[in-house]
Amino acid sequence: xxxxxxxxxxxxxxxxxxxxxxxxxxxxxxxxxxxxxxxxxxxxxxxxxxxxxxxxxxxxxxxxxxxxxxxxxxxxxxxxxxxxxxxxxxxxxxxxxxxxxxxxxxxxxxxxxxxxxxxxxxxxxxxxxxxxxxxxxxxxxxxxxxxxxxxxxxxxxxxxxxxxxxxxxxxxxxxxxxxxxxxxxxxxxxxxxxxxxxxxxxxxxxxxxxxxxxxxxxxxxxxxxxxxxxxxxxxxxxxxxxxxxxxxxxxxxxxxxxxxxxxxxxxxxxxxxxxxxxxxxxxxxxxxxxxxxxxxxxxxxxxxxxxxxxxxxxxxxxxxxxxxxxxxxxxxxxxxxxxxxxxxxxxxxxxxxxxxxxxxxxxxxxxxxxxxxxxxxxxxxxxxxxxxxxxxxxxxxxxxxxxxxxxxxxxxxxxxxxxxxxxxxxxxxxxxxxxxxxxxxxxxxxxxxxxxxxxxxxxxxxxxxxxxxxxxxxxxxxxxxxxxxxxxxxxxxxxxxxxxxxxxxxxxxxxxxxxxxxxxxxxxxxxxxxxxxxxx
Amino acid sequence: xxxxxxxxxxxxxxxxxxxxxxxxxxxxxxxxxxxxxxxxxxxxxxxxxxxxxxxxxxxxxxxxxxxxxxxxxxxxxxxxxxxxxxxxxxxxxxxxxxxx
Numbered sequence: 001x002x003x004x005x006x007x008x009x010x011x012x013x014x015x016x017x018x019x020x021x022x023x024x025x026x027x028x029x030x031x032x033x034x035x036x037x038x039x040x041x042x043x044x045x046x047x048x049x050x051x052x053x054x055x056x057x058x059x060x061x062x063x064x065x066x067x068x069x070x071x072x073x074x075x076x077x078x079x080x081x082x083x084x085x086x087x088x089x090x091x092x093x094x095x096x097x098x099x100x101x102x103x104x105x106x107x108x109x110x111x112x113x114x115x116x117x118x119x120x121x122x123x124x125x126x127x128x129x130x131x132x133x134x135x136x137x138x139x140x141x142x143x144x145x146x147x148x149x150x151x152x153x154x155x156x157x158x159x160x161x162x163x164x165x166x167x168x169x170x171x172x173x174x175x176x177x178x179x180x181x182x183x184x185x186x187x188x189x190x191x192x193x194x195x196x197x198x199x200x201x202x203x204x205x206x207x208x209x210x211x212x213x214x215x216x217x218x219x220x221x222x223x224x225x226x227x228x229x230x231x232x233x234x235x236x237x238x239x240x241x242x243x244x245x246x247x248x249x250x251x252x253x254x255x256x257x258x259x260x261x262x263x264x265x266x267x268x269x270x271x272x273x274x275x276x277x278x279x280x281x282x283x284x285x286x287x288x289x290x291x292x293x294x295x296x297x298x299x300x301x302x303x304x305x306x307x308x309x310x311x312x313x314x315x316x317x318x319x320x321x322x323x324x325x326x327x328x329x330x331x332x333x334x335x336x337x338x339x340x341x342x343x344x345x346x347x348x349x350x351x352x353x354x355x356x357x358x359x360x361x362x363x364x365x366x367x368x369x370x371x372x373x374x375x376x377x378x379x380x381x382x383x384x385x386x387x388x389x390x391x392x393x394x395x396x397x398x399x400x401x402x403x404x405x406x407x408x409x410x411x412x413x414x415x416x417x418x419x420x421x422x423x424x425x426x427x428x429x430x431x432x433x434x435x436x437x438x439x440x441x442x443x444x445x446x447x448x449x450x451x452x453x454x455x456x457x458x459x460x461x462x463x464x465x466x467x468x469x470x471x472x473x474x475x476x477x478x479x480x481x482x483x484x485x486x487x488x489x490x491x492x493x494x495x496x497x498x499x500x501x502x503x504x505x506x507x508x509x510x511x512x513x514x515x516x517x518x519x520x521x522x523x524x525x526x527x528x529x530x531x532x533x534x535x536x
Numbered sequence: 537x538x539x540x541x542x543x544x545x546x547x548x549x550x551x552x553x554x555x556x557x558x559x560x561x562x563x564x565x566x567x568x569x570x571x572x573x574x575x576x577x578x579x580x581x582x583x584x585x586x587x588x589x590x591x592x593x594x595x596x597x598x599x600x601x602x603x604x605x606x607x608x609x610x611x612x613x614x615x616x617x618x619x620x621x622x623x624x625x626x627x628x629x630x631x632x633x634x635x636x
Contacts, residue, residue, distance in 0.1 A: 078585040082565065086588040089595040090561055097599065101608060105615035121621055236580075246580035259582040262572035271566055296611050304600045311592035318585060525621050528614075 014353025227358020
């Protein structure tokens with residue numbers, strides 16, 4: 001390899017080094033594995049405040065947060081921060097506070113590791129558990145796709161030009177008949193980047209279980225927060241400083257309108273985004289992380305620091321997206337905006353590699369927990385439930401979980417390769433969050449409403465999946481008429497989540513009132529928390 | 537709600553302040569007064585973005601107050617009590633253990 005070629009491959013070497021560190025972390029965490037299913041699935045409920053904050057934040061922020069937010073700021077401007085980040089800061093912590101701590105307590109007392117176990121007992125319904133499992137899997141899949149597609153796209157644009165003879169792309173033919181080299185030619189193609197990411201995550205989840213994911217998430221959160229800051233400083237410096245970058249946007253025809261929300265975001269659209277962050281109340285991977293907490297006190301730091309961490313990550317990303325709108329003008333694929341800004345403006349190969357590692361860290365810190373929770377649910381909610389808890393020993397349960405994780409990774413990867421050019425990371429993420437947000441009335445009622453019944457819960461679940469499925473098909477899967485734009489689907493100016501949420505809530509309340517309430521002895525197990533607490 | 541006030545006195549006044557503050561933040565999230573304003577604060581930060589970054593800090597302050605004045609301390613003790621559901625499902629599934 002010539003010195004020039006070695007220098008141009010440096011970012012990839014840095015990224016490979018980072019991925020190697022993750023593999024090492026997986027191996028080290030496996031040394032602490034106690035061999036029990038409790039340790040594999042919920043880290044023996046031993047996670048303290050700092051690790052809980054980092055693992056929950058890392059899990060919540062994904063490719064959606066870095067790649068998606070930058071691309072969406074490029075597309076619609078600053079409104080994306082209010083729609084997603086500041087709503088999330090307020091609502092996520094509220095959900096951790098009013099739902100998360102209670103579910104942690106119920107999980108610890110009754111020995112739960114999955115949501116289905118809780119809902120099955122709370123509503124006295126094995127059928128609800130079997131029904132909830134496929135719904136949760138169905139809704140997690142788009143979330144997984146967000147990660148794998150974002151990782152593949154980002155690696156492609158970051159490594160463009162590194163391997164021109166191995167991964168060439170045909171020249172682009174312009175409108176006037178002339179040609180120019182493809183800007184992504186020579187980059188690691190998305191199918192390969194996505195595959196490598198899947199395999200690395202698979203490795204440390206396989207061997208370390210949820211402990212591997214918690215450790216990796218903590219490391220990854222530090223990396224992506226640090227890398228985001230480095231990227232922000234370097235990009236703004238290359239643009240001539242913060243003020244110069246701001247002036248560039250203000251004077252740009254395409255960029256200036258993105259400095260405000262008028263004409264970019266509707267009032268009802270902006271407001272109706274408040275429902276989207278409620279999704280964290282029903283994310284199965286977050287439920288599992290809540291259960292890892294050593295005590296309720298472990299939640300304090302998470303509840304307080306989460307909004308601040310969101311701001312630290314999102315504000316730089318939004319600004320980079322705005323600057324991209326001025327630098328590139330129209331016509332860039334939103335998923336590739338961050339990669340192109342880093343690739344074209346951060347001229348230090350090592351720092352480019354570090355930033356690339358940071359983006360992958362954000363993506364992988366969600367993928368690991370999602371893979372892990374699906375394996376946990378399959379083992380505990382389907383297999384063990386079906387064949388009895390004494391049919392399998394701990395080793396067999398862990399093997400079952402690993403097998404299902406492998407299956408899910410394969411399906412996700414295949415779908416990601418198929419959809420990589422048609423799905424927008426941000427939009428796919430919002431659809432996933434919308435589905436989970438519509439399940440929020442169910443978890444709220446389970447925790448706080450004694451009168452909520454089994455039939456009401458099932459009706460709410462079926463309503464959610466029915467309405468969500470129809471709207472998702474219409475917006476993402478159905479073939480659009482020629483000339484249709486890429487705008488978000490809005491109904492009466494509002495996000496679809498408003499209607500899915502309302503339908504699910506109405507179904508839950510109406511059917512619950514019309515059906516027989518749960519038995520008092522069951523309710524006693526979940527509602528005997530003292531009305532007033534002990535001294536702090 | 538998750539929290540509770542001082543022992544035996546029902547929800548403390550702190551809870552009402554906390555949720556009142558939450559309501560204020562919820563309402564003031566919709567900053568329609570800067571909807572079309574392209575002013576750059578310090579020459580680089582769009583004013584709408586600056587407002588919402590400040591909103592995030594205020595949310596952090598809200599939850600710090602909630603952790604101080606409305607924390608559900610009693611829930612630890614409740615979680616450590618033995619479960620009749622877990623006991624009914626067989627041995628090895630008491631509080632803190634896995635029922636799978």
